[in-house]
Amino acid sequence: MTPLLIALGQLVPGMLRWAGSDKAAELADTAMAVAKQVVGTDDDTAALQALQTHPELLVQYQQAMNAVLVAQLDADCKQLESVNTTMRAEAASADPYVRRARPTFMYAMALTWTVQTLGLVLAVLLQPSLGAALLQAAADLTTLWGIALTVVGVAVKARSDDKARALGHDVPTALQSIVRVARKD
Structure with missing residues (x-):
């Protein structure tokens, strides 16, 4: 499955941001599921081939994945806000x-x-x-x-x-x- 995921990452370069993160496997599964949904198949290889040969499907896939990536960025921002709030609370302690x-x-x-x-x-x-x-x-x-x-x-x-x-x-x-x-x- 790794070559398929690398190929999908080439189609949506924004995915590569999380390649080494803890969320990489989850994002890869989501990327493959979105690809199969856009193409309308259950076969990973067929979905990839369709995305590579049909520009209109590729555009749909990229739009769908952009929504996924924006949601992931929002989640990361919320986590960073939480860490920042925690650090500020610790630094502001009266003791x-x-x-x-x-x-x-x-x-x-x-x-x-x-x-x-x-x-x-x-x-x-x-x-x-x-x-x-x-x-x-x-x-x-x-x-x-x-x-x-x-x-x-x-x-x-x-x-x-x-x-x-x-x-x-x-x-x-x-x-x-x-x-x-x-x-x-």
Whole structure:
């Protein structure tokens, strides 16, 4: 199906904007469905051939896809507006630590991880005979780092949920999210 989608993208270059995005597969499916609808066939190859050989069908297809692309741009704009509103709300917080807590913790973790890794590398280079023991000691820190990264994940998720609720969005529970993902497969 990839050559067909590349060919459709050549007919409507605006589609290529989303080629590497998360929405690429959905847009590709929509593009093929619109092509088959405009041509009046259920065969992908026949739809493509008809669009390439009949200029009037190509114009109809391009007009239909322009509507799809405009809707996609509108959705992207709404998402960017939401992100912008969220960032403004965080920056306008009366409590200065609210604005800095998450970044401070993440920077501290990144610095700690960097120092630990560089120290480990330097120690192994300077004392190769201690390499196995040092690597085992680093491996023993896996639980500690796992907890720290879990804290970051929970903080990010909780803050994202708070922002969504502040914007009036319904935030699904963890179980609802798992069920939604399971249904997509």
